[in-house]
Amino acid sequence: MDRDEPNKSTTENTSYVKLSSQSAVLGADSIDAAHTLRAQRSHDSSEDQLLSAHHLPPLPWKITIAIALRRFWRWFLTPIGFLVTIYGLNVVAWGGMLFLLICNAAPAMCHPSCNDINSPRRIWIEIDSQILNALFCVTGFGLAPWRFRDLYWWVVWRCGRTDEARSVGIRRLAGIHRGWYRLPGSDSLAGSDSLDSNNPAVPIPPSRMPDPPLTGVYAPPTKPWKMSFLIWCNIWNTIFQACLAGCMWGLNRYNRPSWTTGLFIALAFIVAGMAGWTEFSEGRRVKKIEGAPMSEEERRARAQMSEKQRQLEMHEPC
Template sequence: MNVWGGMLLFISIGAANKTMPDEQTRKMWMEIDFQIINGLISAIIIGLTPWRIRDLYQLYQKKYRDELLRRHKYTKNFIWIQVIIWSSIVNSIFQVGVAICTWSTNMNNRPTRLVGILGGISLISGVFAALAQFILGRRTKKKAKMVEQSNSIV
């Protein structure tokens, strides 16, 4: 993914002008790079969708809440789990929107603003869910470490 992202960056800033002298070649390679990156990201995000839907289902079924809380060990706060699960669902929905927009139209009449907005919302919601899990997990590990240290002192 880094190779395609780097190539996209070099073409965008004009560093590849000597190897690709005409504009049409640059546009074609930008489109190829964009489609490969979009495909890789979509495969990951859309591939995680069944587990996200399972979490959403278990979120609203009382008999599965204990299992859900056990699986999301980073917090015992049910509201944070709801926010993280819904952020992940929003990430999946908007990534599907990006995939539909980019794969159903050609590069000349693609709604670029719509793709940008959908991609931005998908990115923001995914980053929010990941950061929340990371911060809450770190906080939980610190609490567990402090409890372990206090137990070893006593």
């Protein structure tokens, strides 16, 4: 009996060593797979929490309007907000007056007739047109340096001699328009890859990399033609504005063809509107996927609503 126990113990130890070695060899892949699955589940769980935290029910319209008004007031008190507001009010006011004059809304100004070149109506149409032309020149010419900067990088992107040069061009543009443009491959970047300045999915400079998405989901790459469309719409807006200014300043109301003013105003307005809509729609698409930070006012409003809902539930009869 005593002789058999050492043999039995030795056999059990040998079997345990064999099983342990086999588990270490054969089970390595399974362990790695388990760790990968656990990490994936953890990522999915946190992603679901982020998604559920972001996609909240809309606030009542009264609260939404109040929050928007408070935001606008804070922005209006800034220098840029004040100037933009005054600019917009002037465009609306003078544009509305021009529209009413064209529609013959003031018959008293039609003396001796509405179409007489020296009638008050025609004189004020000229004054309104000159003021609106000057206002449009503020944006058409004031933004020209940035628009031609974008055009330069567009030429590098589309006409570069090497793939590296073309990549630099679009990456520069992606850094400039980080709010709505996403590079190919940017939706699959890891944390360390976002700091690699040589990665074609990273904007130049890397500091212009979009912020991590609040929802945990990256927006898919933007179609490249939309960048070209935006840049050329802005360039044509400046060109049409230059044509309009040339006609308004180079000719007087006696020898200026009437079709020039309407044509160039319409063309400049259309291309500017298409550029603005492209940037707005793409920015909204990115925000829907990646999320937008919640303002302090909205956070307080939701907290108050939650507190009221909790109190109502406490006072409900069982």
